[in-house]
Amino acid sequence: MAVLLSDIEDEPSLAGELLLAMPGIGDPRFAHAVIAMCVHSSGGALGIGIGSTLPRLTLHGLLGQLDIDPGVAPDCAIHHGGPVEQQRGFVLHSSDWAGDDTIDVPGGLALTTTLDVLRAIAEGQGPERWLVALGYAGWGAHQLDGELARHGWFTTPLSESIIFDAAPANRWAKAYAAAGVDVRLLACTTGNA
Numbered sequence: 001m002a003v004l005l006s007d008i009e010d011e012p013s014l015a016g017e018l019l020l021a022m023p024g025i026g027d028p029r030f031a032h033a034v035i036a037m038c039v040h041s042s043g044g045a046l047g048i049g050i051g052s053t054l055p056r057l058t059l060h061g062l063l064g065q066l067d068i069d070p071g072v073a074p075d076c077a078i079h080h081g082g083p084v085e086q087q088r089g090f091v092l093h094s095s096d097w098a099g100d101d102t103i104d105v106p107g108g109l110a111l112t113t114t115l116d117v118l119r120a121i122a123e124g125q126g127p128e129r130w131l132v133a134l135g136y137a138g139w140g141a142h143q144l145d146g147e148l149a150r151h152g153w154f155t156t157p158l159s160e161s162i163i164f165d166a167a168p169a170n171r172w173a174k175a176y177a178a179a180g181v182d183v184r185l186l187a188c189t190t191g192n193a
Contacts, residue, residue, distance in 0.1 A: 019033070019047055036105075042142070045138065046137070050171060052169070058077060063118060068118055079168065092133065093117065098112075162178065
């Protein structure tokens with residue numbers, strides 16, 4: 001049986017959502033994870049972790065490693081984007097800037113993986129709002145859908161204020177609160193009714 005492009009486009013997508021780890025997710029790498037979902041299709045999913053930063057690396061240090069003059073860029077923290085390809089850089093940013101390799105993320109954001117965005121930020125010509133991450137969270141075909149069927153993840157609409165205004169350590173609780181969930185009432189186990 002042939003798969004029609006219209007069938008793929010009708011599948012629900014989490015792109016443009018925040019994926020929040022539930023207590024008791026079972027994988028310590030994702031404890032209190034906040035992942036901005038950028039791509040989700042029948043072929044797989046990709047998101048950028050925004051809930052924690054790397055302890056010994058800042059933007060100026062990263063730019064120095066890449067031989068980019070930091071110019072007017074602030075020296076801010078680099079996010080731990082996820083456990084996959086932790087040496088690969090990603091810039092999650094407002095959609096007011098685009099380069100050759102920029103992809104649009106539903107909800108008014110964009111994702112760029114090329115150095116041109118870092119150069120533009122250093123020159124003061126980049127996107128208005130942005131964060132830099134190393135690594136990403138990735139899932140193969142239908143893998144995330146299977147994880148969502150079990151206890152472990154909660155989804156909520158993407159929020160620019162949580163992504164760009166909240167401190168990384170506070171994003172998990174703030175995203176739950178924005179969805180009307182008090183994290184103090186979440187249980188680490190599931191039950192049967």
